[in-house]
Amino acid sequence: LYDNALLAWVYLDAYRETKDPYYRRTATEILDFALRELRDPSGGFWGTLDADSAVPNGDKEEGRFYLWSPREVVTVLGKEDGGLFNRIYDITPWGNFQGRSIPNLIKKPVEAWVRELKTTPEALGARLDGMRAKLLTMREKRPRPPLDDKVLANWNGLIIRSLALAYEITAAERYRQAAEKAAAFLLIPMHKDGKLLHSYHRGRTQPQAFLEDYSFLIVGLLALHRATGEERWLKEAQALAKRMVVDFWDEKNGTFFSTPHHHEVLLARPQSAEDGATPSGQSMAALALVRLSRLTGDPDLRAKARRLLDAHASSMKRYPAAMPMMLLAAHDYFAPDDVLSTAAEKGEPVQVSLTGAPAAVRPGQTFVVTVRLAIQPGWHVNARTADRALVATRVEPTAGPFRLESATYPGARQVRLGFAPKPLAVYEGDVAIRLRLKALPGAERARTLRLRLRYQACSDQVCARPVERLLTMPLAAGRR
Known part of the structure; x- marks a missing residue:
């Protein structure tokens, strides 16, 4: 259990930083495995699955439950799909573990196969999902490893x-x-x-x-x-x-x-x-x-x-x-405090406020909230469309059953600054960012709306360090 929990933690953090869907998919598949294989009816999670499982002669063999041969894959999937699956997941006659194969993508990631097969990530992903589901059904017929x-x-x-x-x-x-x-x-x-x-x-x-x-x-x-x-x-x-x-x-x-x-x-x-x-x-x-x-x-x-x-x-x-x-x-x-009040700390060039959320929300409801930045004269923050080398201003929901439907950022001003070789897109003065959010299932139980705001304040000479703040607004329980 612990290795799957920690792996999911790492992949989710990687997705949050990069927005690479591969990391998100990997994390959710890890957690879905834990939900399927390790969950006690009480709600807790069991500790471990043994590495060894039974083989036909009555002995136990390490990893046998999880290993495949090319012939077994083709028997389940057919010649065309089985051959493709064996190629993608490196399942070979000589194997990579005791003469059999652990399916893996070490030699070539899915992105490379997308290019080679001249398809799309979505199409290949859907095709592989179907293949893996068939193989999982067959694998469930094997003697299972002992469970702690x-x-x-x-x-x-x-x-x-x-x-x-x-x-x-x-x-x-x-x-x-x-x-x-x-x-x-x-x-x-x-x-x-x-x-x-x-x-x-x-x-x-x-x-x-x-x-x-x-x-x-x-x-x-x-x-x-x-x-x-x-x-x-x-x-x-x-x-x-x-x-x-x-x-x-x-x-x-x-x-x-x-x-x-x-x-x-x-x-x-x-x-x-x-x-x-x-x-x-x-x-x-x-x-x-x-x-x-x-x-x-x-x-x-x-x-x-x-x-x-x-x-x-x-x-x-x-x-x-x-x-x-x-x-x-x-x-x-x-690190700087991750919860920002509506009033800035003494000397801080940007004040932030959050307004507009309804007192109660229901699943399916859409509503608009406004994040306001009051920027002191002589300072600015990078625009949403800032150069990739800069920290762009961005706000998004961070917790719970709320999905961002659309975001409206103000028009940016192009300015020339002493430390930059070309004009930069910035926000100055009073800035309003409007978010249209949709309440998802579970919103009726939410007590708090949470948004993550990221920005970097600069003058014409220096930039403060990037800031990430958690903006919160209390909600009342909505009707079911």
């Missing part, structure tokens, strides 16, 4: 985070529903006397939760709050963070123990901060404290986040590759 059907709090925190991000990006209700059901399961059957439980297996629970369980789940709940706007998940994250500090915080060293204070006495209580196959409990705790303190303004959590980062600063400097999640927490700690 324990539900682990830490790994479920990771998948909740990825599902929430997938919902934020795609607005697909299945991801929201799965994330919320998993979160509710961890917070009720796997929560006792105010404390989190580590594992659940067919009605039985393991009472001892560790730092990883708390920190991973807090990060997942914060992502779910961001994606849905539901205050419940923020409150649950706050409660878990409070318990995490009480049970694991090492006041003397400014770090966390991996085991709680009431755990059986050991010669030494572990405090490792290096990431491995999964992030460390320390690094995820740092990320949780940083993000939670930014959302709530809690000075104690922010102070603890700073102490934790300071405690590991020298290790991050010496071994950065071993501590990527701690570095992400440090990045978030020192």
Whole structure:
């Protein structure tokens, strides 16, 4: 479960940065696999599928469930489609794993096949989807690998985070529903006397939760709050963070123990901060404290986040590759605030406001909101059509069941500036950006409209660093 959750996290972040549909497709296929293969009826997610599965002679063979030969593919798909599938996915008579083949696109990506076959990405994608569906149906008839059907709090925190991000990006209700059901399961059957439980297996629970369980789940709940706007998940994250500090915080060293204070006495209580196959409990705790303190303004959590980062600063400097999640927490700690009020900070050249959202929204409803930028004299922001080397002004919905139907940006002014060799397209003075949004299924439960605004303010001599802000507006519950 954890590797699929982390892979989906990376691919979704890659899509958010690049808008490359390949990354989005890969992430959603990973998550759909988890929903199909690893989901407990309770709503939680199971831990692992074994690598070994049975073969006809009664033995077990590593990877057999997932491997193919060219003949097997042609038998299912026919000569033409089977031959094409074997070519694209590198399924050969000699194989790439113990004489059989793991389907892969390592040698040539889909984009190259689109060019070679003189087709379109959509047409080839649809054709391959049909082929893979047939092969999946046949594969389901094979002896399945054994399943470890324990539900682990830490790994479920990771998948909740990825599902929430997938919902934020795609607005697909299945991801929201799965994330919320998993979160509710961890917070009720796997929560006792105010404390989190580590594992659940067919009605039985393991009472001892560790730092990883708390920190991973807090990060997942914060992502779910961001994606849905539901205050419940923020409150649950706050409660878990409070318990995490009480049970694991090492006041003397400014770090966390991996085991709680009431755990059986050991010669030494572990405090490792290096990431491995999964992030460390320390690094995820740092990320949780940083993000939670930014959302709530809690000075104690922010102070603890700073102490934790300071405690590991020298290790991050010496071994950065071993501590990527701690570095992400440090990045978030020192980044500008991601929630902008309608009033600018003292000396800031741009003030921003958001107006126009209805008090309540219903699925299918369209409405218009306006983002206004008040830019001080002598300053400007790059236009929406700015040169690719510059940070263009852009605003879009970032969370929950709202789709951008259209955006109307003002006309840009062409100006010549001392640091640029050619005229630049900019906005100056009072700027209004109007967005037409459509409410999707689930909008009736949304409590907050969230938009992401990106811009860079410049004078005729210097540019401030690029800014990305999260603009929010409360909503009342709409009619169903």
